[in-house]
Amino acid sequence: xxxxxxxxxxxxxxxxxxxxxxxxxxxxxxxxxxxxxxxxxxxxxxxxxxxxxxxxxxxxxxxxxxxxxxxxxxxxxxxxxxxxxxxxxxxxxxxxxxxxxxxxxxxxxxxxxxxxxxxxxxxxxxxxxxxxxxxxxxxxxxxxxxxxxxxxxxxxxxxxxxxxxxxxxxxxxxxxxxxxxxxxxxxxxxxxxxxxxxxxxxxxxxxxxxxxxxxxxxxxxxxxxxxxxxxxxxxxxxxxxxxxxxxxxxxxxxxxxxxxxxxxxxxxxxxxxxxxxxxxxxxxxxxxxxxxxxxxxxxxxxxxxxxxxxxxxxxxxxxxxxxxxxxxxxxxxxxxxxxxxxxxxxxxxxxxxxxxxxxxxxxxxxxxxxxxxxxxxxxxxxxxxxxxxxxxxxxxxxxxxxxxxxxx
Numbered sequence: 001x002x003x004x005x006x007x008x009x010x011x012x013x014x015x016x017x018x019x020x021x022x023x024x025x026x027x028x029x030x031x032x033x034x035x036x037x038x039x040x041x042x043x044x045x046x047x048x049x050x051x052x053x054x055x056x057x058x059x060x061x062x063x064x065x066x067x068x069x070x071x072x073x074x075x076x077x078x079x080x081x082x083x084x085x086x087x088x089x090x091x092x093x094x095x096x097x098x099x100x101x102x103x104x105x106x107x108x109x110x111x112x113x114x115x116x117x118x119x120x121x122x123x124x125x126x127x128x129x130x131x132x133x134x135x136x137x138x139x140x141x142x143x144x145x146x147x148x149x150x151x152x153x154x155x156x157x158x159x160x161x162x163x164x165x166x167x168x169x170x171x172x173x174x175x176x177x178x179x180x181x182x183x184x185x186x187x188x189x190x191x192x193x194x195x196x197x198x199x200x201x202x203x204x205x206x207x208x209x210x211x212x213x214x215x216x217x218x219x220x221x222x223x224x225x226x227x228x229x230x231x232x233x234x235x236x237x238x239x240x241x242x243x244x245x246x247x248x249x250x251x252x253x254x255x256x257x258x259x260x261x262x263x264x265x266x267x268x269x270x271x272x273x274x275x276x277x278x279x280x281x282x283x284x285x286x287x288x289x290x291x292x293x294x295x296x297x298x299x300x301x302x303x304x305x306x307x308x309x310x311x312x313x314x315x316x317x318x319x320x321x322x323x324x325x326x327x328x329x330x331x332x333x334x335x336x337x338x339x340x341x342x343x344x345x346x347x348x349x350x351x352x353x354x355x356x357x358x359x360x361x362x363x364x365x366x367x368x369x370x371x372x373x374x375x376x377x378x379x380x381x382x383x384x385x386x387x388x389x390x391x392x393x394x395x396x397x398x399x400x401x402x403x404x405x406x407x408x
Contacts, residue, residue, distance in 0.1 A: 056172060116316075285354035
């Protein structure tokens with residue numbers, strides 16, 4: 001998971017480089033950033049449910065070669081938008097498999113841990129550390145290393161080969177079901193837990209902000225601060241990315257104390273942080289000072305980190321054993337919608353200023369906060385299970401009473 005996340009995010013700090021070296025526009029590079037969502041979402045929606053049917057290992061093993069080929073394409077065709085898009089889609093497909101299947105696999109390997117949230121936290125930390133280290137190394141190599149458009153990707157190729165081989169040692173946690181026990185493939189691709197009222201009321205309003213936060217922090221702010229980066233725009237972009245994700249890692253470590261199965265506390269706190277981060281983003285976009293840019297990136301990173309682990313924990317509590325990977329995939333699909341925010345903002349920048357658009361983000365985040373807060377304790381899975389059990393007991397008691405009343 002760490003290696004594939006590395007490959008998924010090493011492109012991010014290089015956005016500034018592609019604008020300078022390949023003469024791409026801001027809209028083009030932001031679309032390239034979001035292009036890997038085209039690979040992520042189908043891999044999530046198909047890979048997750050299929051791993052519930054065929055096992056975790058067969059669905060996760062292809063991720064390493066897909067990511068490897070994606071990096072080789074990116075290293076070879078720095079001037080071609082079409083080739084870069086293809087490379088991003090391949091890396092995204094690998095990341096989608098890792099996020100849906102790997103997250104569930106880690107959760108199942110952590111089932112004996114006394115902390116019920118340990119699996120979700122380990123998975124989110126593996127992903128976030130991969131995003132962080134990959135971006136930091138890629139930015140440093142592109143700024144100061146040889147072959148700036150290729151070296152970072154070649155380093156990732158070597159990492160992927162090693163970890164892909166290591167993955168072969170991981171124990172399977174869900175053996176493939178027998179042909180007789182399987183339903184139809186179409187039926188397996190359905191995820192019944194999506195209809196759960198808590199998923200729609202708490203998880204869905206939060207999910208797009210997960211990557212909406214990081215996209216705003218390390219795809220939008222570096223472009224706005226290019227002329228204030230001290231002549232090192234790529235390194236500055238990498239620094240903002242590392243700061244954003246480092247704060248995300250830091251707050252994920254505290255996630256155990258913040259998250260609770262009794263309410264939406266972690267989700268609400270995450271959205272409060274996101275509101276503050278978007279407000280700081282508006283100030284940074286207006287003032288264009290390094291201090292405000294760093295502050296906005298740090299707060300948005302904390303919002304990302306807590307939102308990611310809060311959503312995963314909600315999913316683990318809502319889903320049943322037969323659609324846990326499927327619901328994880330749906331959650332990540334909603335989350336990755338946020339990666340199109342930088343491209344949307346770049347298009348809208350022809351009409352509105354970035355401070356105005358960040359201000360609109362504050363208003364939208366406040367609306368999501370109100371929705372999630374209104375579902376603080378609504379439709380909790382444990383509570384619904386107790387209510388179902390009590391209802392069944394009451395029906396049994398009523399039935400016994402009726403039979404006794406009609407006894408001759």
